[in-house]
Amino acid sequence: MTPAVVLLSGGLDSATTLAIAQKDGYACHCLSIDYGQRHRAELEAAARVATSLGAVEHRVMTLDLTAIGGSALTDASIAVPVDGLQSGIPVTYVPARNTIFLSLALAFAEVRGATDIFFGANAVDYSGYPDCRPEFMQAFEALANLATRAADDGRKLTLHTPIITLSKADIIRRGRDLGVDYAATVSCYQATADGAACGQCDSCRLRRAGFEAAGVADPTHYVA
């Protein structure tokens, strides 16, 4: 089987992306980044998801983004908004996060001899994030093809973003058809240690609305 690296956050989008990569026949090497995020239950969810979908392995790399802060997710002094979607780039945006995550995935791919990277970015829900857009993904793929031994050997690196233009409802329907157990995933920006979701942050609102629009029962465990 062809190896692929799959960035796995533990949330709904990346779980669906892993299911797609598995369905496409890749041997999936999952990578999660412990970057000091508040919602650490994500990482435990990522491990559950990797196991349940049959990934080859799941690695967690530690990166201390709290050393620079700049986001509600990495700086305890910035509150996570719970009063609905804001205009512009939200405070939960982590500076250059997708550039960082993709560069770490690229390193892991090189170590594993993989030339395929799967990334569950979405340009519909996260239209305010510059690094979620298709033109950013194309630029990263161009960079990756200049960055590694594989490029020197003439092997083309491909960045797959299979859900980038899907609505949340379409992602959920796709994942349901592929057997994703969404009860195992955690999307909340401020989930409790055991993975219970607040139901009020942007991520919870998007997720809940997605299940409603998809006509799929929401299996999320919310705090009382």
Place this chain on the structure above:
Amino acid sequence: MTPAVVLLSGGLDSATTLAIAQKDGYACHCLSIDYGQRHRAELEAAARVATSLGAVEHRVMTLDLTAIGGSALTDASIAVPVDGLQSGIPVTYVPARNTIFLSLALAFAEVRGATDIFFGANAVDYSGYPDCRPEFMQAFEALANLATRAADDGRKLTLHTPIITLSKADIIRRGRDLGVDYAATVSCYQATADGAACGQCDSCRLRRAGFEAAGVADPTHYVA
């Protein structure tokens, strides 16, 4: 003064790059990455260099690249070669390292409101490393200009690589003229805890030959 982020390893090249950025009038925010490298004396050297050259600040970010390995610098089971330069990409090459370092510098730049990044990459000594070449740097700059808030606000991000085409001797002469104290820097891939250099690894050989070619006394502290 205009803020800039300077990637600072503690070695000769990045110290010279910092001196150039300071001379050009930037307020320099230095970033070092503690990525599990064997030569940890580098990080202490970076702190000394930042202070001696008058940087605004020096931050160290921790990234555990040993979680994926793949290089003699991050995997204790792979030996550092001490028998002269090899052909091809050497085992001291760290997969996607420059992509990772630049992405972290980009994040720090965004947090500090900087649109200038200085990076002491060199395409002469490290011609075997794909991510040291000018075309890689151009591709990263293109990516960076799609990746952050600054891009959305119409502010152009510039990646400065002022020593990329200089020989080691030219770098040393340039730094000497700018007052860099090379005794404070550490280049050795397997420096001792107090920063003494082995004198035998590729990095030591390149550095020693550079001082000789520049006609500058080598201030490096070698092990007996």
